[in-house]
Amino acid sequence: MIKLAPSILSANFANLEEDIKQVEQAGAEYLHIDVMDGAFVPSISFGAPVMKCIRPISKLVFDVHLMVEEPIRYIDDFVNAGADIITVHAEACKHLNRTISRIKEAGVKAGVSLNPSTSLSVLDYCLEDIDMVLIMSVNPGFGGQKFLPLAIDKIKTLKELIRVKNLNVDIQVDGGINTDNVSEIIEAGGNVIVAGTAVFGGDIIKNVKNFNEIFSKYQ
Numbered sequence: 001m002i003k004l005a006p007s008i009l010s011a012n013f014a015n016l017e018e019d020i021k022q023v024e025q026a027g028a029e030y031l032h033i034d035v036m037d038g039a040f041v042p043s044i045s046f047g048a049p050v051m052k053c054i055r056p057i058s059k060l061v062f063d064v065h066l067m068v069e070e071p072i073r074y075i076d077d078f079v080n081a082g083a084d085i086i087t088v089h090a091e092a093c094k095h096l097n098r099t100i101s102r103i104k105e106a107g108v109k110a111g112v113s114l115n116p117s118t119s120l121s122v123l124d125y126c127l128e129d130i131d132m133v134l135i136m137s138v139n140p141g142f143g144g145q146k147f148l149p150l151a152i153d154k155i156k157t158l159k160e161l162i163r164v165k166n167l168n169v170d171i172q173v174d175g176g177i178n179t180d181n182v183s184e185i186i187e188a189g190g191n192v193i194v195a196g197t198a199v200f201g202g203d204i205i206k207n208v209k210n211f212n213e214i215f216s217k218y219q
C-alpha cells in the first residue's frame, strides 16, 4: 500500500487546524511532523507542545521525523504528545541501537532516516529492529528543495535488501517530491511518500487527490 504523508512544515501555521483537516478529508493517511532543532539542521521548526495541541483534532497517523541531535532525549515527550511513529537520523544518534530500543519500549513504531550522503550500510545491524527507513531525497532542513536523483538507486538497493532478508519494513522518501516524479519513486520501491510543498502549496484537497490517483495505479 502506498501512503501519502503530508509534511506540515509547508502548512500555514496560522491555519494549521484547517490545513490538517483538509489533508485528512482528502484521504491522506499520515501526517508528517518535521521537528528541527537548529543544530542537527539549520532551521528550528516546533516541538512536542505544538504536536500535543494538534493531536486531538486529527485521527491521522502522526509520523514524527526528528531532525535533532541526540533525539533519545525527546522520545518520551513525543510519545506523550501522541506520536505513532518516531524516526531518528542515524547521523544524529551516538547510540542508535539504544535509541531504537527506547522508541519501541515506549510502544510506538521506530524509523531510521538517512541523509543523502549516508550509506545504507548503517542499517546493517538495525534493519531487523525497525519498522521504517526514511530515505532523504534532499539535505534535511528546509522544505521546497529539488529532489536529488541519487535517492532512486538507494531506494532500489534498500528494497532489495528488505526483500532478501524477508522483512516488513516501510520505505519512506522525503524531499522534493511532486506528482511528476512520484511514480519513479514508487517504482523504485518507496511506499510512504512525504510531500510538503506539493500538498500545501495551492489547493490542498486537489493536491492530495492527485497523489492518491497516481497511487491507485500501484495498489
Ligand SMILES: O=C(CO)[C@H](O)[C@H](O)COP(=O)(O)O
Binding pocket: 007, 009, 010, 032, 034, 065, 067, 138, 139, 140, 141, 142, 143, 144, 145, 174, 175, 176, 177, 194, 195, 196, 197, 198
Ligand atoms: O524533512 C523535510 C525537510 O528537511 C521536509 O519534510 C521535506 O523537505 C518536504 O518538503 P518538500 O516536499 O517541500 O520538499
